[in-house]
Amino acid sequence: MAGDQHSAFGDLLRRHRLVAGLSQQALAERAGISVDAVAALERGRRRSPRAFTVRVLADTLGLGQAQLEQLVEVAKATAGGQRGRAPRAPAPVTPLVGRAAERDAVAALLRQDGYRLVTLTGPGGVGKTQLALAVARRVADDFPDGIGWAPLALLDGADALTQAVASAFGVREKPGNAVLDSLTEQIAARDQLLVLDNCEHLASACAALVDRLLAEVAGLRVLATSRERLRLAAEVVRPVTSLPVPRGRHRDDLEHSPAAHLFVQRARQLVPYFEIAPGDEPALVRICQELDGLPLAIELAAARS
Ligand SMILES: Nc1ncnc2c1ncn2[C@@H]1O[C@H](COP(=O)(O)OP(=O)(O)OP(=O)(O)O)[C@@H](O)[C@H]1O
Ligand SMILES: [Mg+2]
Structure with a gap:
């Protein structure tokens, strides 16, 4: 178990709590978070409160805008020492279409x-x-x-x-x-x-x-x-359901369909400047509909086109 480490955020939170005349228990109850979480924040055992938690604490303590901003800044600075080591999710390799x-x-x-x-x-x-x-x-x-x-x-x-x-x-x-x-x-x-x-x-x-x-x-x-x-x-x-397919057979319908967008986006990865030729709209609509808007199937179809 990590011992008390004191953090600037914990010290500031404690000061605001005492000024508000609240016990850790009372603050926790009013903010709707656990008393263990309040104690861990004040003792510096938890050094990186989520932005949402900081806002709820500030609201509960009746802090003004300037005090809230200060609390947010101190929370960021306190967490900063650990940032370098924080694990991250991988970046998506292709952009999200729709959704x-x-x-x-x-x-x-x-x-x-x-x-x-x-x-x-x-x-x-x-x-x-x-x-x-x-x-x-x-x-x-x-x-x-x-x-x-x-x-x-x-x-x-x-x-x-x-x-x-x-x-x-x-x-x-x-x-x-x-x-x-x-x-x-x-x-x-x-x-x-x-x-x-x-x-x-x-x-x-x-x-x-x-x-x-x-x-x-x-x-x-x-x-x-x-x-x-x-x-x-x-x-x-x-x-998670399939991507919406075009509702009709016209260019406008394609513009509003994420399934059709995904097809065009993937086709462009293989054929630079790929565009749906005038008159080809119904064919693309049919592909999207036959594949039920399933993204993986649409990608495979685009790769074959
Ligand atoms: N909204 C989207 N925008 C762009 N590409 C998408 C989208 N949805 C799915 N794809 C692409 O479709 C393919 C299948 O998607 P994904 O791997 O996320 O499916 P999955 O539901 O996780 O499948 P599985 O159950 O097999 O893991 C991937 O290549 C993904 O990049
Ligand atoms: Mg998956």
Whole structure:
């Protein structure tokens, strides 16, 4: 267990709390966060409060705009010492087509207190991983302790899963400690997001691990992608469906269809300046519709075109 380390943020928070005449317990209750979290922040054991938590604390303490800004700055500076080591999600290699509303809605869920596990479900190739990458980028600033990205598609078994999560967070194994104990110990005081990408073939092992991590690590959020949900009480399921296909056979209909956009974007990667020739609109509409707007199938079709 890390001992008291004093942080500028913790000291400032404590000062504001005392001025407001609140105990740690009272502040925690009014802000809707745990008393352990308040204590950990004040003692410098948790050095990187999420932006959302800082705002809630400032509201609860009745701070004015200038005091809020100061608290935010100090929070950033306090977290800054750890930034260099914070793990990050990989950058998407291609831009997200469509789905801006889904991305923002999932990001908003992960920022709210009370939603600790969000699972993106849907068939293979529908775009769960692509959406998770976009969400992870969107919320990066809300998790200054970092985002652990664990790609599970090629893994087999519960041990490999735990190991993958530990390395996603850059956790070092302690001699004589089980990997899981080292993991929970080292991330216990952090506010982090764990992304478990492609859980389906390890669903029960993922469920068991997530259940334990959420219970032991108060500041942890999990975003999972899986063809099947994990079936945990904490889970919020967000189905990912195919990209909208064109509604009609005209150029305007293509302009408004993410499925058609994806086709054109991928075709342009192979054929510079690729454009739909006048008269070819119905053919593209038919391709998008026959493939049900499934992104992976559309990419393959574009590669053959
Ligand atoms: N909205 C999107 N914008 C751009 N490309 C996308 C989008 N959705 C999916 N793709 C592309 O389609 C392919 C399949 O997407 P992805 O790998 O995210 O599917 P998945 O649902 O995670 O599939 P699986 O269940 O097999 O893991 C990828 O090459 C991805 O880049
Ligand atoms: Mg995937």
